[in-house]
Amino acid sequence: MKELLLLSGLGVLALVAEIINARKLIYPFVIFGLLLNIGLCYHDLGSNESIYGMLRLDNAALAFTILFSVIALVWFIMAKNYFSDETNISDHFSLVLFSLVGVFLLSSYTHLSMLFLGVEILSIPVYILAGSDKRNVYSNEAAFKYFLLGAFASGFLLLGIVMVYGGVGSFYITQIAASALLPYGLSEKLVAIGLVLILFAFAFKMSAVPFHFWAPDVYTGAPTSITAYMSTIVKIGAIAGFYRLYVGVVAVYAQYDFFSSYLLIFLIIALLTIVVGNVIAASQSNVKRLLAYSSIGHAGFIILGIAMISPTVNFTTWYYLLAYCLANILTFWVLIIVSKQDNAEDISVFNGLVKRNPILAGTMTVGLLSMAGIPPLGGFFAKYFILLDVIGRGYMMIAIIAILASLIGVYYYFRIIIAMFAKNPIQTATIEIGSFTKLLMILVSCLLLAIGIAPEYVYNLIF
Amino acid sequence: MKEVIIGIPIQWYIFLSIALFCIGVLGVLFRRNAIVIFMCIELMLNAVNLLMVAFSRYLGDTGGQVFVFFVMVVAAAEVSVGLAILMMIYRNTKSTDIDTLNRLKW
Numbered sequence: 001m002k003e004l005l006l007l008s009g010l011g012v013l014a015l016v017a018e019i020i021n022a023r024k025l026i027y028p029f030v031i032f033g034l035l036l037n038i039g040l041c042y043h044d045l046g047s048n049e050s051i052y053g054m055l056r057l058d059n060a061a062l063a064f065t066i067l068f069s070v071i072a073l074v075w076f077i078m079a080k081n082y083f084s085d086e087t088n089i090s091d092h093f094s095l096v097l098f099s100l101v102g103v104f105l106l107s108s109y110t111h112l113s114m115l116f117l118g119v120e121i122l123s124i125p126v127y128i129l130a131g132s133d134k135r136n137v138y139s140n141e142a143a144f145k146y147f148l149l150g151a152f153a154s155g156f157l158l159l160g161i162v163m164v165y166g167g168v169g170s171f172y173i174t175q176i177a178a179s180a181l182l183p184y185g186l187s188e189k190l191v192a193i194g195l196v197l198i199l200f201a202f203a204f205k206m207s208a209v210p211f212h213f214w215a216p217d218v219y220t221g222a223p224t225s226i227t228a229y230m231s232t233i234v235k236i237g238a239i240a241g242f243y244r245l246y247v248g249v250v251a252v253y254a255q256y257d258f259f260s261s262y263l264l265i266f267l268i269i270a271l272l273t274i275v276v277g278n279v280i281a282a283s284q285s286n287v288k289r290l291l292a293y294s295s296i297g298h299a300g301f302i303i304l305g306i307a308m309i310s311p312t313v314n315f316t317t318w319y320y321l322l323a324y325c326l327a328n329i330l331t332f333w334v335l336i337i338v339s340k341q342d343n344a345e346d347i348s349v350f351n352g353l354v355k356r357n358p359i360l361a362g363t364m365t366v367g368l369l370s371m372a373g374i375p376p377l378g379g380f381f382a383k384y385f386i387l388l389d390v391i392g393r394g395y396m397m398i399a400i401i402a403i404l405a406s407l408i409g410v411y412y413y414f415r416i417i418i419a420m421f422a423k424n425p426i427q428t429a430t431i432e433i434g435s436f437t438k439l440l441m442i443l444v445s446c447l448l449l450a451i452g453i454a455p456e457y458v459y460n461l462i463f
Numbered sequence: 464m465k466e467v468i469i470g471i472p473i474q475w476y477i478f479l480s481i482a483l484f485c486i487g488v489l490g491v492l493f494r495r496n497a498i499v500i501f502m503c504i505e506l507m508l509n510a511v512n513l514l515m516v517a518f519s520r521y522l523g524d525t526g527g528q529v530f531v532f533f534v535m536v537v538a539a540a541e542v543s544v545g546l547a548i549l550m551m552i553y554r555n556t557k558s559t560d561i562d563t564l565n566r567l568k569w
């Protein structure tokens with residue numbers, strides 16, 4: 001309950017700060033609030049608090065809350081310029097904070113109404129943020145596409161929820177799971193269709209193939225800071241919600257004949273997502289669009305991990321998200337600085353970056369290597385744990401295809417790295433960054449390295 | 464009148480709602496005017512509301528009827544944001560035709 005109140009309170013505070021003319025105070029308050037939130041969650045681990053039967057703060061929920069608070073903290077530090085450029089800062093702050101409330105609801109719901117509210121509270125502010133560059137037609141188009149397809153998907157989500165409700169007679173996750181045992185006639189079909197519709201709506205939110213078409217367009221059109229937000233925090237929200245539903249309900253239903261094809265559906269979706277995301281990313285020249293497609297590929301890996309329903313699925317999902325989000329934020333951080341300097345987002349803007357600013361080039365390399373899955377960075381162990389589960393369940397072919405697809409990933413990540421180190425810069429002017437930014441970049445890079453060197457320490461810390 | 468409404472089997476409500484929902488989906492897919500598309504999305508959500516109330520009555524559980532209020536509030540919030548985005552686009556392109564929004568590709 002405290003975490004929910006804290007996050008919502010921060011959002012309201014950001015709005016009030018506009019009225020009482022205290023805009024300068026918002027930023028430190030938000031940073032402090034997020035740190036406090038991490039502390040509160042860490043303190044509550046194991047308490048299993050239930051909030052009016054609607055939300056349950058079990059360890060999985062708290063682990064996801066810690067995860068998105070950490071990533072939000074890094075994001076706020078990264079996006080400081082985004083907030084200083086804008087005229088109406090407090091609106092942007094409160095929109096971001098309210099969407100964090102949505103992520104919180106998604107990672108802890110036990111009632112389908114909270115699932116629906118979580119998805120909407122997460123999405124609606126992001127529709128606005130995607131269009132926050134008001135005079136830019138690309139940003140407008142991104143916001144409109146995201147809104148239209150998001151609203152369309154939430155229609156299907158609702159239809160799925162109502163069908164499950166009609167079949168089971170309850171919105172509670174536990175009761176839905178319990179009724180898997182009961183024999184039904186019409187209602188069995190209703191539940192089957194309903195669950196598929198809900199899961200497809202989630203596949204849309206996670207940008208899984210074949211529901212990924214919105215992602216590259218929206219990620220390219222939105223302001224780069226918001227793209228970083230969408231490809232990390234929004235993804236955490238969607239995956240946390242999917243995780244809860246899949247492990248809590250679908251895994252129970254999948255044990256019965258009538259529903260046994262669910263696992264197969266999600267294995268196919270996960271494989272398609274990994275392959276399509278990585279293959280199309282290899283042919284991109286715009287770095288933002290390349291990162292968008294690569295984030296689709298990473299979502300596929302996470303879905304693959306969740307679909308395995310192994311005993312450690314909570315940790316593998318969490319760890320993959322942590323490694324992926326940190327690396328993604330690092331790459332977007334460098335991209336924002338470099339593309340602002342040169343006013344372009346092609347791979348060629350990275351040409352000879354090491355001569356223009358070695359710290360930026362080093363940070364970008366760490367982020368890209370982690371996403372490519374090179375040891376000893378976090379991304380390697382994230383992929384390793386998931387593939388270990390996949391092989392453990394006996395799906396050798398799937399593991400081989402996933403590894404081959406991520407080798408394509410190595411190719412396009414190295415295209416950027418080679419451009420940075422081997423090519424001559426188009427513009428020779430050095431890029432100046434503040435010493436504080438420099439320090440934070442090195443710190444986040446070290447964090448990424450640290451979670452790769454000692455994954456068992458991260459495991460003991462949270463789980 | 465009350466007997467007539469209670470006498471309608473639940474299947475009819477399901478068919479009606481699914482039909483309305485499909486009209487909404489087809490509208491979103493085939494209409495080119497953004498305002499009409501918004502109306503079709505509302506139609507989808509309200510078809511679900513109808514089904515929710517019908518199930519709620521059929522199962523004797525009030526949860527579904529309460530859920531409808533959540534859906535109504537969220538639908539209102541969603542459309543207000545959508546119209547704001549549309550206003551922004553109209554200022555830049557002077558059109559509400561979604562075929563003009565084709566700058567972002569591949």
